[in-house]
Amino acid sequence: MTPSNNSSDAAKNPANGRGADLEIKDAQLIFDAAWEDLEDHYGRENLRFPKELILLGGAPGAGKGTNTAFILKARGLTCPPIVISALLDTPEARRIKDTGGMVGDREVIGILFRELLRPEYRDGVLLDGFPRTKVQVECLKMLVGKMHELRHEFFHTPIGIHFRHPTIHIMVLFVDEKISVERQLKRGREILAHNEEVRRTGIGELLEERPTDYDVPLAQRRYRVFKDQTWAALQSLKEIFHYHFVDAQGSLDEVEKNILQELDYQSSLELDPRTFDRLRCLPEAREITLHARQELVKRLDSYELENTELFAKVVAFIDKKMMPIIRSHAISGRSLINTEDPLLDNPLAMTMLIDVFSERGYHAVIDLSRVETPERVDLATGAIQCRLKKVFHITVNFRGSEIRRG
Ligand SMILES: Nc1ncnc2c1ncn2[C@@H]1O[C@H](COP(=O)(O)OP(=O)(O)O)[C@@H](O)[C@H]1O
Secondary structure, X not given: OOOOOHHHHHHHOHHHOOOHHHHHHHHHHHHHHHHHHHHHHHOHHHOOOOOEEEEEEEOOOOOHHHHHHHHHHHOOOOOOOEEHHHHOOOHHHHHHHHOOOOOOHHHHHHHHHHHHOOHHHOOOEEEEOXXXXXXXXXXXXXXXXXXXXXXXXXXXXXOHHHOOOOEEEEEEEEOOHHHHHHHHHHHHHHHHHHHHHHHHHOOOOOOOOOHHHOOHHHHHHHHHHHHHHHHHHHHOOOOOOEEEEEEOOOOHHHHHHHXXXXXXXXXXXXXXXXXHHHHOOOOOHHHHHHOHHHHHHHHHHHXXXXXXXXXXXXXXXXXXXXXXXXXXXXXXXEEEEEEOOHHHHOHHHHHHHHHHHHHOOOEEEEEEEEEEEEXXXXXXXXXXXXXXXXXEEEEEEOOOOOOOOO
């Protein structure tokens, strides 16, 4: 594998004219190659990935390394984290990292996928620094897709237990450029001091000295690369996975508090996979309210165009039969209208009525009751024959008048 590949480098820079489609195609090619390699090397039944992935992102110096142990403890994980930049250790990868750039997606994906298969990560693992680009984000989505596919494939087999429902958390530690640069330089100073001490005493291990931790323009470049590429790429994961945004500007204590708060809040969402599968067909309230207004407009226009006659009847019904009553309740803002009009037997007419009121700023609710009215008695048997009467109770609420008596 080559340390850097041109296609993904180009994809990382939207300014060079390559569109999102090409980025996805790149991702598909990179993913397919990496996946094929895994299947050939390990066999499909051995592609056992971690049940839980915690993807820790954030600007350089945001505190990813600093807070890793704390996050692992909070999630009950005991295995060490996977630090992506530490995995990328070829001379070429080092050269790119030293100048504040990013190593090619092909290399990152290839190395990471293999690493994820290590048995110690089965229950869950934290990844520090992945995904960093749009292509890596797409590859992550494809990987999770494959994890679901394998889960279904092996569900009813003796090895089904190794293919559990994956839970993916994205945690982004946010700091601004000023703090990012300050903390990168702080880390540089700490590492220098540590290494001097190791050399002096011969005790301990030397830490890597990164050029970006000692040079303000390089540290700034790293921040900007993060902001332009990684930040945007991470946003697209919000809708798919558990997404935690953590303000990491404050003191260590404050950041820990923010992390716990985020994890606590989201843990209520971590249902058993079967429960989740059962509920996921129901949209969340925010999803349906988000586009409610546009949907209403679309429906009203379609009534006018496609069901003109019925729509005209509904509007005439509201105008002639309901509005006089509603007007007489203008002070209270609440009126209840009962009707047996057969127009409302048509469910579409009912929907139209509710929609028209919504569009005009009212809130209408329809309730239906069926009343059996005795019509005839069979004198021989005593049986009573009833007629079914349908009564629609329409409640219309709106903002009443502010006028108060007295
Ligand atoms: N909340 C914080 N307040 C002050 N310094 C911090 C904070 N979080 C991290 N640091 C310091 O910033 C430097 C970089 O942190 P590090 O965890 O290595 O960042 P990252 O892994 O995100 O690049 C370290 O010197 C660390 O001690």
